[in-house]
Amino acid sequence: MKKIMIIDGGPRKNFNTASMLQKFAEGASSVSDQIEVKTVRLYDMDYKGCMSCMACKVKGKASNVCRYKDALTPVLEEIAQADGLVLGSPIYFGDVTGQMRTFLERLAFPWLSYNDYSLTAPKRMPVVLMETMNGTPERNNSNGYGSMEHCIAGALGQPTHVNAYNTYQVNAYSRFELGGFSEEAKRRYRDEHWQEDLQRAFEAGRKMAEGVITQ
Numbered sequence: 596m597k598k599i600m601i602i603d604g605g606p607r608k609n610f611n612t613a614s615m616l617q618k619f620a621e622g623a624s625s626v627s628d629q630i631e632v633k634t635v636r637l638y639d640m641d642y643k644g645c646m647s648c649m650a651c652k653v654k655g656k657a658s659n660v661c662r663y664k665d666a667l668t669p670v671l672e673e674i675a676q677a678d679g680l681v682l683g684s685p686i687y688f689g690d691v692t693g694q695m696r697t698f699l700e701r702l703a704f705p706w707l708s709y710n711d712y713s714l715t716a717p718k719r720m721p722v723v724l725m726e727t728m729n730g731t732p733e734r735n736n737s738n739g740y741g742s743m744e745h746c747i748a749g750a751l752g753q754p755t756h757v758n759a760y761n762t763y764q765v766n767a768y769s770r771f772e773l774g775g776f777s778e779e780a781k782r783r784y785r786d787e788h789w790q791e792d793l794q795r796a797f798e799a800g801r802k803m804a805e806g807v808i809t810q
């Protein structure tokens with residue numbers, strides 16, 4: 596069996612980010628029954644960011660998997676042995692969510708050597724980074740995964756991006772104080788793009804699984 600880990604960094608269980616990740620999972624699972632896809636929802640878990648305990652950097656006992664023990668520990672250990680990794684997050688104030696960032700601190704700090712600033716994960720693997728946002732490809736404020744992307748690229752490998760733009764933030768705009776958005780324009784954009792976005796997520800899942808299965 597090969598394992599692909601999906602990390603959902605959004606709070607909403609049935610909205611844009613979760614739907615894109617679900618399609619990715621379907622695409623990956625469609626390739627072979629030898630592919631196991633596991634989705635972890637960060638908002639369902641009780642965990643901290645890097646505690647600066649430095650346990651991962653103790654002389655003679657250095658570890659490139661976080662040694663701090665909480666609910667995230669088994670997830671980080673599973674990722675260390677996985678064959679592919681997918682991260683998904685809505686964009687909040689230009690960045691990934693706080694939960695995603697907090698998770699990434701725990702994932703990436705043990706990779707970083709303060710001896711030579713190299714980045715080493717237990718295993719390299721294909722990575723897909725997903726974002727969903729109000730912004731459009733032409734006009735958005737997203738920094739995406741920011742400085743964490745450099746760490747991911749160095750330790751796991753160059754990531755591929757799958758984004759969904761100009762998503763529906765609510766189902767019925769008329770019920771909310773969202774006057775800055777034209778529901779008509781949102782609907783038009785969604786009608787043109789949303790199914791394609793989901794299809795791109797599916798294809799990305801298929802592609803990762805095909806790569807993983809032939810390793």
Ligand SMILES: Cc1cc2nc3c(=O)[nH]c(=O)nc-3n(C[C@H](O)[C@H](O)[C@H](O)COP(=O)(O)O)c2cc1C
Binds near residue numbers: 736764
């Ligand atoms: C607290 C908050 C902050 C947001 N900030 C941004 C932003 O800075 N840029 C943007 O394009 N969209 C922003 N959005 C919109 C979301 O990124 C967008 O609706 C996303 O698709 C939501 O994902 P979800 O449906 O999986 O929850 C924000 C939404 C919330 C709730």
